[in-house]
Each structure stands twice: as structure tokens, then as C-alpha cells.
Amino acid sequence: MTELTIKRLGHLGDGIADGPVFVPGALPGEQVTGTLAGDHLRDVRIVTPSESRVKPPCPHAKSCGGCQLQYASDRFVAEWKRDVVRQALEMQGISADPGLPITSPPQSRRRATFSVRRTKKGALAGFHMKASDTIIAVPNCQLVHPDLAAALPMVEALGVLAASRKGELSVLLTLSDTGLDVSVTGGKPLDVDLHQSLAALAREYDLARIAWDGEVALQRRAPLVRLGTAHVTPPPGAFLQATKAGEAVLVESVKQALTGAKHIADLFAGCGTFALPLAERAAVHAVEGDRDMVVALDHGWRNTEGLKRVTHEARDLFRNPLLADELARFDAVVIDPPRAGALAQVAELAKSSVSRIAHVSCNPATFARDTATLVGAGFDVEWVRVVDQFRWSTHVELVALLRRVR
Structure with a gap:
């Protein structure tokens, strides 16, 4: 077990101790312990927390890799x-x-890219864990606009329609003034059957537009900004x-x-x-x-x-x-x-x-x-x-x- 004192915060959000040793999730001034692996500390335990450490506002903070600094106070950040x-x-x-x-306030991001993977029972949509291919569901994300979070079932439905069991869909959602604009990459080729399924999905979820690999697949109304x-x-x-x-x-x-x-x-x-x-x-x-x-x-x-x-x-x-x-x-x-x-x-x-x-x-x-x-x-x-x-x-x-x- 190695014990270190964090001296500063690096540009990628890791705490940095002498060495340098990079310590994920640590803040300057904190005493930490963990297992040294090269220039990184693993299995980190915060022994003496900083006064700037706060409880992350998002329930997904520990598992999701979308936010790096939720454990730090707004003033510190x-x-x-x-x-x-x-x-x-x-x-x-x-x-x-x-x-x-x-x-910008919480829940105000108007665009976000979600990853989707097929499962045995359907599909799973969310963000990746930090430095991992594993997708974490984020139904209560505190970063994106509530309309984007509410669209996760639609994103999973897209996964069922168009993702392969081995691959992963990337779904960019943009909240326009006239509804959701959806841009999909990494899916199956767009054939007649898939196009009809997408049209039905767009009606069900009242989508403004769906693009497939950069080309407009269907547009029910122009997504205006x-x-x-x-x-x-x-x-x-x-x-x-x-x-x-x-x-x-x-x-x-x-x-x-x-x-x-x-x-x-x-x-x-x-x-x-x-x-x-x-x-x-x-x-x-x-x-x-x-x-x-x-x-x-x-x-x-x-x-x-x-x-x-x-x-x-x-x-x-x-x-x-x-x-x-x-x-x-x-x-x-x-x-x-x-x-x-x-x-x-x-x-x-x-x-x-x-x-x-x-x-x-x-x-x-x-x-x-x-x-x-x-x-x-x-x-x-x-x-x-x-x-x-x-x-x-x-x-x-x-x-x-x-x-x-x-």
C-alpha cells in the first residue's frame, strides 16, 4: 500500500502527487492510499479529504465517465x-x-452523444465508464437537459432496431427549438425495412429529424435553432x-x-x-x-x-x-x-x-x-x-x- 499527498490537479482532472503519480478522483491537499501501478495509483482511498470535496450531485458519478469533477465544490472547479x-x-x-x-447550470446540455449496445433482452444506452468500453445507464443524469435524459428509451429502441450484437451505435441527440434532432452512426445499412421502422419510431417519439451516417433519413419538421x-x-x-x-x-x-x-x-x-x-x-x-x-x-x-x-x-x-x-x-x-x-x-x-x-x-x-x-x-x-x-x-x-x- 502506497500513501501519497496530492499536490495539484492535472489538466485531465487527476490529482498529481510527487513523482509524478496520477491519482484519479483526488484533490490537492488530500492524503490518499492505493496500489502503485507505474505512474498511476489504483484502488484509491481518500484518507484525509479536502475541504473542497463534496458529495457528487449525480447518482451515476462513481460509475459514469462523463463527468470528471463532480466530487469537487463549484468554487474549487x-x-x-x-x-x-x-x-x-x-x-x-x-x-x-x-x-x-x-x-452553465445543471441539466442544461442541449446535445449529447449516447452509446448503445444490443443485449439479450433489448438494448442498453448511456455513457461509457471512464477508460472503458462498458456502457452505464444514466437515467438520472444531472448534466444533460431533461428532454435528452427522457429520450433514453428512444435511444434504446434505436439500438434494438439497428445495432448489431457485436457493435455499438453512437447516437447524437440535439434539442432543437422544434424537437429532438437525432444523428446515428455505426448502425446497420439503411434499407427499406429499417427506414419504415425509423419512421414509426419518429412518430412514436415525436422526433424532428433522424440522420443516418451523416445523411438525412427522414425529417418530420426542420430542427430549428x-x-x-x-x-x-x-x-x-x-x-x-x-x-x-x-x-x-x-x-x-x-x-x-x-x-x-x-x-x-x-x-x-x-x-x-x-x-x-x-x-x-x-x-x-x-x-x-x-x-x-x-x-x-x-x-x-x-x-x-x-x-x-x-x-x-x-x-x-x-x-x-x-x-x-x-x-x-x-x-x-x-x-x-x-x-x-x-x-x-x-x-x-x-x-x-x-x-x-x-x-x-x-x-x-x-x-x-x-x-x-x-x-x-x-x-x-x-x-x-x-x-x-x-x-x-x-x-x-x-x-x-x-x-x-x-
């Missing part, structure tokens, strides 16, 4: 996530003082912000950062999360690599009254970024790249005459790296906000205003 952002910036030589995260004053029908499986509350904070922050701008470029625009609200008071050029998302954005703009002009293009900004001379016609930019960041595009922004950038990110490390490039080119970080849409997880999002000072 908020301070830790703020420090993750601050430390990432400090490593790049940037001094900033973000406030505590604005955290409100972005600003516009209504958009995202393509199957398209990216959306995880919670409405988190999205609202990000959108308002971006609008505040770009107040007064007349011509804005929205880079990595998606379906228009920022472009469409910004178009309420500025002309916007939206650039996105996924053509179907661009089409959805354009359709939303064309069918909404009162918006200023929104132009668009489908363009791979990793391989073909907007060049400095192309950026010259914009007085402000919002950029929201994926986790890898946007090295090539940021390099062009650094060379451009753009005076303001609203930088949104889901990865503090690549955000700090890209921001350092912009600071080196004459930008100043006016403020940074931390947004926690992924409650009880190690994920964190942020938005910052960068203004050119030289």
Missing part, C-alpha cells in the same frame, strides 16, 4: 479553471486576470455550442468586443453562432470550411428580416487562410477555431491592418499560443472571460478582446 487559463497565458508571457468562469433573431437548421451532426446559457455569454461578449464595427469577418463561422447576431448591427462576411454549414447559415440569414448583409464562403482556413490583404476591408474579426487553434490564419491576422479581434477558444493552450503571436504583432489583450459550458468536466472555453495598439 471555478478557481481551478480560471487558473488553467491564467497559467496558459503566463507560459506565453501574457499577463491577464480573467474572472471566475460563468458556468435560434441564433440571434434568425432560425437555422444545422446539417446533421453539425457543431453547436453545448448550452444556450453558455452560448448567450459568448455571443454577448463578442458583440461587446466588436461594438461599433461596421464590417466584420467571422472566421470558422459554423452555422452562424456569431455571424447572425452580429448582423443585427454590422455587415458580416462568414467563412467556414464545411459547405453544408455555410448553406444553413445563408438560409437562416435570407429568411430573417432586419439583418444587415451577410456574405459567405466555404474555405479551409487551415490550408487557405484569409490573407492580410483580404482582411484589409474588415475593421474587426471574430475567430473561433477548433481545439488545434489557427496558426496559419493567426499569422495572417498578425500581418493585417485589422484593429480588433474577438478571440473565442475551447483550448487555453492553443488560445495562448495564438494570442502570443498577435501580441507580438502589436495587439494588446484588453480582457479575457472564462465560460464553463461543460460543467463538472475539465473542459473550459474563453473569449477575449484583442486590440491593436501599434
